[in-house]
Amino acid sequence: MDILEIIESWLWSPALEKTTGPAKAGVHIVRFVYALIRDGVTGTLTLRAMGLVYVTILSVVPLLALTFSVLKSFGYHRKVEPLLYNFLAPLGARGEDLTRQVMGFVDNIKGGLLAGIGLILLIYTSVSMIKKVEDSFNYVFRVEHSRNVLQRFSEYLSVLLIGPVLMVTAMGLLAYVGNLDIVQNAAGISGIHETTLLVGQLLPYILISGLFTFSYMFIPNTRVNFFAALGGGITGGILWSTTGLLFTRFVVSATRNIDIYASFAVVIVALMWLYLSWLILLIGAQTAFYLQKPEYLRIGYKPLNIGNRLREKIGLEVIFEAARRFRDGKAPITADEIATQIDQPGLVISPVLRRLTNAGLIAESGKQGLIPGRDPATIKISDILGAIRNDHQRDIFNHGKWALDVNAIDLRINRSIEDFYSNLSVYDALSTATDNDEQTPNI
Numbered sequence: 001m002d003i004l005e006i007i008e009s010w011l012w013s014p015a016l017e018k019t020t021g022p023a024k025a026g027v028h029i030v031r032f033v034y035a036l037i038r039d040g041v042t043g044t045l046t047l048r049a050m051g052l053v054y055v056t057i058l059s060v061v062p063l064l065a066l067t068f069s070v071l072k073s074f075g076y077h078r079k080v081e082p083l084l085y086n087f088l089a090p091l092g093a094r095g096e097d098l099t100r101q102v103m104g105f106v107d108n109i110k111g112g113l114l115a116g117i118g119l120i121l122l123i124y125t126s127v128s129m130i131k132k133v134e135d136s137f138n139y140v141f142r143v144e145h146s147r148n149v150l151q152r153f154s155e156y157l158s159v160l161l162i163g164p165v166l167m168v169t170a171m172g173l174l175a176y177v178g179n180l181d182i183v184q185n186a187a188g189i190s191g192i193h194e195t196t197l198l199v200g201q202l203l204p205y206i207l208i209s210g211l212f213t214f215s216y217m218f219i220p221n222t223r224v225n226f227f228a229a230l231g232g233g234i235t236g237g238i239l240w241s242t243t244g245l246l247f248t249r250f251v252v253s254a255t256r257n258i259d260i261y262a263s264f265a266v267v268i269v270a271l272m273w274l275y276l277s278w279l280i281l282l283i284g285a286q287t288a289f290y291l292q293k294p295e296y297l298r299i300g301y302k303p304l305n306i307g308n309r310l311r312e313k314i315g316l317e318v319i320f321e322a323a324r325r326f327r328d329g330k331a332p333i334t335a336d337e338i339a340t341q342i343d344q345p346g347l348v349i350s351p352v353l354r355r356l357t358n359a360g361l362i363a364e365s366g367k368q369g370l371i372p373g374r375d376p377a378t379i380k381i382s383d384i385l386g387a388i389r390n391d392h393q394r395d396i397f398n399h400g401k402w403a404l405d406v407n408a409i410d411l412r413i414n415r416s417i418e419d420f421y422s423n424l425s426v427y428d429a430l431s432t433a434t435d436n437d438e439q440t441p442n443i
Contacts (some may be wrong), residue, residue, distance in 0.1 A: 018268070142296070232284040355387050377425050382420075
């Protein structure tokens with residue numbers, strides 16, 4: 001075993017599973033921290049952060065130009081510059097230079113260019129950037145399918161067009177409230193003055209954490225629990241603000257060495273800060289995911305191995321519960337509800353659901369609910385077992401050259417299952433279970 005397997009065998013040992021009270025909470029915290037460090041060192045988060053840096057370089061000017069074109073109609077376009085400078089503040093004096101350069105690039109985009117093909121290219125580039133961010137978030141949240149093209153443009157553009165206006169408006173309201181006489185007079189009171197200073201110091205952390213929380217709830221193509229997203233947002237916000245302070249000190253202390261690169265220094269420093277920012281954003285997303293699905297703490301991104309018998313029982317459970325809800329006119333059951341019901345981690349449900357969906361036996365309704373893919377009266381038990389056991393067109397390796405005796409045994413097994421269960425439908429099985437007062441049919 002390697003060192004990680006040794007650590008995991010100890011952290012998830014039966015002795016630690018039996019701990020209670022504060023000791024149990026401490027064990028969970030240690031597991032959580034270990035999982036984040038392991039994924040940061042051995043996972044692909046660092047590679048994805050590097051990829052997002054490349055996408056940012058290509059898309060930042062078109063993204064700002066599109067934002068400017070919207071804010072210009074409200075007279076708010078110059079208020080974006082302080083936001084960009086605050087993001088680049090850890091770069092020190094070079095942050096000011098880079099802010100001026102980026103704003104110069106944006107100013108060079110004339111109004112005439114924001115029409116026709118120019119506008120289409122700007123929108124496409126901006127949407128493509130958010131698509132890359134969504135792909136990274138979907139990877140963290142174990143989501144296999146991105147939004148379709150229609151959802152992508154409608155939802156992304158709503159954020160690109162409305163988001164900046166709301167952000168600048170909120171900043172203006174905060175400034176207006178802060179300048180009111182009653183607020184100024186209250187700030188002069190001793191106790192309130194200290195509280196105001198504390199809030200002022202915490203406000204950057206709060207704003208960044210709120211932005212991260214919104215990103216974790218909106219961008220992934222899955223439902224993210226608010227408290228999980230908030231936990232990830234707070235973690236990411238604290239890391240980002242703290243890293244910004246440390247990075248500023250690094251830039252100041254390394255000025256002589258950086259000056260060796262002359263005019264390239266600002267580019268190098270900016271790339272380093274972009275990389276750290278994206279990596280922190282992904283670490284916060286990883287935190288939100290583990291808060292929502294702690295059963296993944298041990299496995300991380302390692303491939304999951306489960307036996308065929310467990311897959312078949314899960315498949316039967318999924319089909320039966322979906323058919324029972326469908327028959328009784330109740331709301332569709334979700335994968336998380338099934339995992340809780342059978343006391344199994346959600347990660348073992350996904351591969352079975354994938355095969356049932358590919359076979360057309362299960363379909364997704366709104367809000368991740370699961371419904372039968374066709375009339376349950378036409379779904380045979382042999383169909384369910386076959387969907388899990390047999391090859392599918394979407395399987396990569398669905399062919400091979402087998403020995404005659406292997407093919408003969410495989411054929412006999414399939415025929416036995418088909419002969420025994422070909423006349424037993426899902427509704428028949430549910431009726432049998434009801435008649436016998438059992439939870440699942442005795443098949």
